[in-house]
Amino acid sequence: MFKVSNYIVKSEIPSESNMKDVAIFSTRTGNMIVVKENILDNIQKSDFEKVDFRVINLLLKYKILVLDEEKEISTILEENKYMLKKKDGISFTIQPTGNCQLGCHYCGQSHSKIKMNDDLVQKSFERIATTVKTHNYKLLSVTWYGGEPLLAAKPILDFSEKITKFCKENEVHYKADIITNGVLLKPDLFEKLVVDCNIKHFQITLDGTKELHDKRRMTKGGDGSYNIIMQNIIKCLNSETFDRYQPNINIRLNINNENVESVDQLIDLFDELGLIKKVHFTFSPVFDWGGNRANEKDSLTMDDFSSKEIDWILKINDLGGEIQVSLPERQAVPCMVGVENSEVIDAFGNIFSCYELPYTPAYQNDNYIEGNLLSEEPINKDSEMRNFNKNIENRKYSYCIDCNFYAVCAGACPKSWINGDVACPTFKFNMEEKMLLHYYLRKSKEYAN
Numbered sequence: 001m002f003k004v005s006n007y008i009v010k011s012e013i014p015s016e017s018n019m020k021d022v023a024i025f026s027t028r029t030g031n032m033i034v035v036k037e038n039i040l041d042n043i044q045k046s047d048f049e050k051v052d053f054r055v056i057n058l059l060l061k062y063k064i065l066v067l068d069e070e071k072e073i074s075t076i077l078e079e080n081k082y083m084l085k086k087k088d089g090i091s092f093t094i095q096p097t098g099n100c101q102l103g104c105h106y107c108g109q110s111h112s113k114i115k116m117n118d119d120l121v122q123k124s125f126e127r128i129a130t131t132v133k134t135h136n137y138k139l140l141s142v143t144w145y146g147g148e149p150l151l152a153a154k155p156i157l158d159f160s161e162k163i164t165k166f167c168k169e170n171e172v173h174y175k176a177d178i179i180t181n182g183v184l185l186k187p188d189l190f191e192k193l194v195v196d197c198n199i200k201h202f203q204i205t206l207d208g209t210k211e212l213h214d215k216r217r218m219t220k221g222g223d224g225s226y227n228i229i230m231q232n233i234i235k236c237l238n239s240e241t242f243d244r245y246q247p248n249i250n251i252r253l254n255i256n257n258e259n260v261e262s263v264d265q266l267i268d269l270f271d272e273l274g275l276i277k278k279v280h281f282t283f284s285p286v287f288d289w290g291g292n293r294a295n296e297k298d299s300l301t302m303d304d305f306s307s308k309e310i311d312w313i314l315k316i317n318d319l320g321g322e323i324q325v326s327l328p329e330r331q332a333v334p335c336m337v338g339v340e341n342s343e344v345i346d347a348f349g350n351i352f353s354c355y356e357l358p359y360t361p362a363y364q365n366d367n368y369i370e371g372n373l374l375s376e377e378p379i380n381k382d383s384e385m386r387n388f389n390k391n392i393e394n395r396k397y398s399y400c401i402d403c404n405f406y407a408v409c410a411g412a413c414p415k416s417w418i419n420g421d422v423a424c425p426t427f428k429f430n431m432e433e434k435m436l437l438h439y440y441l442r443k444s445k446e447y448a449n
């Protein structure tokens with residue numbers, strides 16, 4: 001017969017009524033269902049005859065109920081292999097310069113003036129186009145990252161021209177995004193990036209209001225960077241380009257105890273400027289970006305961080321801003337590292353598996369560099385990073401295989417686990433609250449319509 005899956009999370013919906021509703025999220029499918037408490041009781045007691053067969057069918061479809069004899073983890077691992085095999089899209093990251101104007105104290109990179117030249121732009125294009133053609137991918141996405149990528153705007157424009165033409169001719173859907181510090185993001189360059197380079201998503205970091213941001217994200221000369229970045233963001237958000245193409249502008253905050261109190265103030269500021277509806281926010285704990293253990297200084301516990309994250313989301317919602325309380329989706333691999341054809345290319349021509357590796361001294365060795373586009377040597381993908389997935393089952397670095405979030409998380413970040421850090425995302429700590437938020441937001445939208 002059936003049993004309740006091990007891969008579910010339950011969240012009781014507060015109500016005055018005697019018969020409560022319970023949201024059940026399946027981490028095997030990423031689906032959520034809301035049922036009466038007595039239905040949950042009945043399925044937990046295997047009293048299936050007391051439950052309407054249509055509800056049973058839905059619970060089976062969402063894999064909240066599974067067959068008694070099923071060994072769920074084996075099915076999940078098999079599904080992962082199948083999902084990887086039938087993948088029809090591929091992503092690359094290009095880091096066109098190792099230079100950056102800022103000297104953020106938590107950054108693990110070592111900056112130099114290296115920039116992609118025309119030859120390397122051509123070789124990167126050829127490498128990516130060949131991969132797309134050989135594997136018949138129908139979707140291609142490129143992330144621009146650095147150093148600060150806008151210090152190498154010419155390689156971005158030149159590569160984009162070549163790849164856009166190639167994708168058009170080969171009927172491949174192409175999109176790009178960029179992670180920039182925002183210092184050079186003037187409206188005329190913003191327009192070129194959106195229109196000519198098909199960049200639909202901009203991530204810009206602001207670490208709080210002026211005082212705190214400037215203490216953390218200063219120029220190499222020690223000057224604050226807040227005013228110039230904020231002016232650029234305001235001008236871009238008020239530009240014709242933004243109105244016409246509606247690119248996604250994501251304000252990222254790297255948060256620890258030092259700046260946690262200024263998050264509310266920054267959200268208020270965007271509201272006062274009338275921009276709260278035009279941006280998205282990403283809240284991220286300070287991370288170890290290159291063996292510098294930045295995550296150990298002044299960090300919040302994951303429980304504290306996760307509970308504050310819910311408060312910030314609610315605040316943005318109250319102010320009428322855009323919030324995304326998307327529940328996690330089924331994942332076969334944690335990130336690009338798990339997809340062998342996905343690569344990162346830096347301005348030296350080096351190929352890596354992960355975008356946190358280039359320009360970071362701790363990773364400039366053969367354990368991490370897979371090859372070089374300017375060399376004839378073969379590219380070697382047999383690394384600890386690439387093999388993280390294969391090692392999941394023998395618990396080499398992580399205990400993910402025993403985790404009931406595994407099917408929607410897949411390990412989150414191989415680099416962190418391999419470095420000895422626990423990589424669990426915030427949803428592991430605030431899933432029940434996120435489910436409630438998701439439920440109420442969906443309900444309010446249904447009423448609004």
Ligand code: SF4
Pocket residue numbers: 334335336337353354355356412413414415416
């Ligand atoms: S290993 Fe971690 S840092 Fe590297 S790409 Fe994956 S998630 Fe990002």
Ligand code: SF4
Pocket residue numbers: 398399400401403404405406409410411412413423424425428
């Ligand atoms: S990273 Fe954490 S939440 Fe994700 S599968 Fe591993 S143990 Fe679970």
